[in-house]
Amino acid sequence: MKILAIMRKELQTFFYSPVxxxxxxxxxxxxxxxxxxxxxxxxxxxxxxxxxxxxFILLLVSPVLTMRLISEERRSNTIELLLTSPISPVEIVxxxxxxxxxxxxxxxxxxxxxxxxxxxxAQNLDWGPIISGYIGIILLxxxxxxxxxFASSVTENQVMSAMISFGGLLLFWLCGWAKTALENSxxxxxxxxxxxxxxxxxxxxxxxxxxxxxxxxxxxxxLFLTTRVLESDRWR
Amino acid sequence: MIExxxxxxxxxxxxxxxxxxxxxxxxxxxxxxxxxxxxxxxAMRVLTCFIPATTGxxxxxxxxxxxNSLEVRRRLGxxxxxxxxxxxxxxxxxxxxxxxxxxxxxxxxxxxVDSAVVRTALGDHIDRVIGTxxxxxxxxxxxxxxxxxxxxVLILDEPTVGLDPNQIIEIRGLIQNLSAxxxxxxxxxILPEVSMTCKRVAIINEGRIVAxxxxxxxxxxxxxxTRFKIGLKPAGIDWKKAVESVEGVRVEHESVRGEHVFFxxxxxxxxxxxxxxxxxxxxxxxxxxxxxxxxxxxxxFLKLTHxxxxxxxxxxxxx
Numbered sequence: 001m002k003i004l005a006i007m008r009k010e011l012q013t014f015f016y017s018p019v020x021x022x023x024x025x026x027x028x029x030x031x032x033x034x035x036x037x038x039x040x041x042x043x044x045x046x047x048x049x050x051x052x053x054x055x056f057i058l059l060l061v062s063p064v065l066t067m068r069l070i071s072e073e074r075r076s077n078t079i080e081l082l083l084t085s086p087i088s089p090v091e092i093v094x095x096x097x098x099x100x101x102x103x104x105x106x107x108x109x110x111x112x113x114x115x116x117x118x119x120x121x122a123q124n125l126d127w128g129p130i131i132s133g134y135i136g137i138i139l140l141x142x143x144x145x146x147x148x149x150f151a152s153s154v155t156e157n158q159v160m161s162a163m164i165s166f167g168g169l170l171l172f173w174l175c176g177w178a179k180t181a182l183e184n185s186x187x188x189x190x191x192x193x194x195x196x197x198x199x200x201x202x203x204x205x206x207x208x209x210x211x212x213x214x215x216x217x218x219x220x221x222x223l224f225l226t227t228r229v230l231e232s233d234r235w236r
Numbered sequence: 237m238i239e240x241x242x243x244x245x246x247x248x249x250x251x252x253x254x255x256x257x258x259x260x261x262x263x264x265x266x267x268x269x270x271x272x273x274x275x276x277x278x279a280m281r282v283l284t285c286f287i288p289a290t291t292g293x294x295x296x297x298x299x300x301x302x303x304n305s306l307e308v309r310r311r312l313g314x315x316x317x318x319x320x321x322x323x324x325x326x327x328x329x330x331x332x333x334x335x336x337x338x339x340x341x342x343x344x345x346x347x348x349v350d351s352a353v354v355r356t357a358l359g360d361h362i363d364r365v366i367g368t369x370x371x372x373x374x375x376x377x378x379x380x381x382x383x384x385x386x387x388x389v390l391i392l393d394e395p396t397v398g399l400d401p402n403q404i405i406e407i408r409g410l411i412q413n414l415s416a417x418x419x420x421x422x423x424x425x426i427l428p429e430v431s432m433t434c435k436r437v438a439i440i441n442e443g444r445i446v447a448x449x450x451x452x453x454x455x456x457x458x459x460x461x462t463r464f465k466i467g468l469k470p471a472g473i474d475w476k477k478a479v480e481s482v483e484g485v486r487v488e489h490e491s492v493r494g495e496h497v498f499f500x501x502x503x504x505x506x507x508x509x510x511x512x513x514x515x516x517x518x519x520x521x522x523x524x525x526x527x528x529x530x531x532x533x534x535x536x537f538l539k540l541t542h543x544x545x546x547x548x549x550x551x552x553x554x555x
Contacts, residue, residue: 005336
């Protein structure tokens with residue numbers, strides 16, 4: 001109930017401010033352009049390149065969605081209202097996460113037109129990799145948002161919050177490259193932590209339970225860290 | 237209802253509260269009075285579970301603010317120094333949100349929101365976006381938020397800041413009405429506010445409580461009972477001689493209005509009043525007014541918070 005209240009409030013805030021509309025329109029513009037350019041140049045009825053590019057654009061977009069979630073509460077002192085209300089940090093964090101995740105899902109749903117367009121021209125479309133790719137993108141979104149939420153909780157400055165999540169997400173995106181460079185156990189570990197390596201398996205049409213669990217654990221870890229940051233205000 | 241005992245709070249090595257203890261009974265309005273930076277807000281933040289005390293305990297309705305924070309927060313309404321508002325929301329959607337996080341059942345939500353709106357006279361502004369409201373109205377929305385759920389304890393940090401005189405009177409009346417079945421702590425550095433709204437006052441300075449007492453007692457403490465305002469209907473022109481018949485009596489600020497004279501009387505000692513008054517009456521003069529002049533709360537406040545040692549704040553930082 002209280003989680004829903006927080007969620008509703010955050011969604012209202014997104015749509016009362018221009019942020020949601022700007023994010024939606026620029027995302028759709030870029031993805032639409034990429035869909036056209038990929039299709040015209042390759043002349044292949046596949047969605048893989050588009051989904052790969054969309055995932056990277058979402059990596060750039062999600063810090064913009066998450067940057068204000070908690071930092072703005074700190075800056076405007078409304079955190080004082082939340083933390084002195086009978087609501088727990090866990091409820092605050094889950095409510096905010098869900099609001100942002102719903103927004104993310106809306107973005108994803110709006111891209112369903114592209115497989116639709118492909119399908120209307122190529123009846124023998126291979127749906128397997130498309131569906132698994134979308135599952136990957138949705139899991140990836142949960143990871144993006146949880147890290148962004150955590151970045152938002154450690155500062156009261158929105159720009160700083162966005163930079164922290166950009167940096168964090170890019171590191172997790174690219175850390176798989178160390179696997180080939182290092183060729184030792186550290187490289188192995190970094191390869192396992194790579195969001196990109198995990199996600200590219202989904203693009204190839206493989207829904208591996210290990211990868212699903214990885215994204216869920218990643219998300220829960222950062223949500224947990226965020227609640228700890230909020231709670232720590234109370235004992236510092 | 238509210239108990240603080242030995243609450244100390246350090247920010248780094250700056251001591252914001254130093255062994256603060258006081259208690260507030262049910263249905264009481266306590267004014268927390270002190271200059272800026274005295275520790276009023278810190279004390280309130282400890283009580284509302286927003287920050288923990290370094291040492292000492294605080295309880296609200298029998299629940300410890302640290303151990304049982306959730307139970308305490310259920311019973312509190314809190315208006316922080318800056319009203320915690322979301323500028324992009326309308327007043328109605330904001331208050332609905334507050335009702336949700338304050339665990340008000342859906343059935344009672346509308347009634348509670350409406351009653352808070354009526355009590356803070358926000359009726360005409362309920363569909364306005366908070367960001368477009370004036371400071372006074374924002375303060376009212378903050379207040380509506382604090383009393384929406386009819387909390388047992390209301391903690392108001394400078395509730396009348398930024399309001400115009402009419403609104404201040406309204407808010408004071410509101411606080412007095414609330415005191416019937418709520419326990420209220422309000423902080424202020426405006427002295428008349430305390431004498432108008434609070435029965436008891438805690439004066440806080442540099443993190444320490446320097447006095448907790450009723451407004452009357454504090455005013456009495458600050459005064460000396462050797463000064464009176466006198467109105468006299470003299471029987472003859474020798475009234476002044478009769479008054480000054482005792483050694484050391486001073487008569488000041490004489491004024492004559494019709495057949496009455498008014499003046500300020502200062503006695504050399506408290507016990508001298510009997511001799512002086514008898515002497516005056518004995519000569520056939522008639523008293524029409526005898527008012528012991530009490531010090532205003534302002535004087536008490538200055539007396540209690542004025543420190544001669546300029547090093548006191550430095551000493552505090554070193555501690």
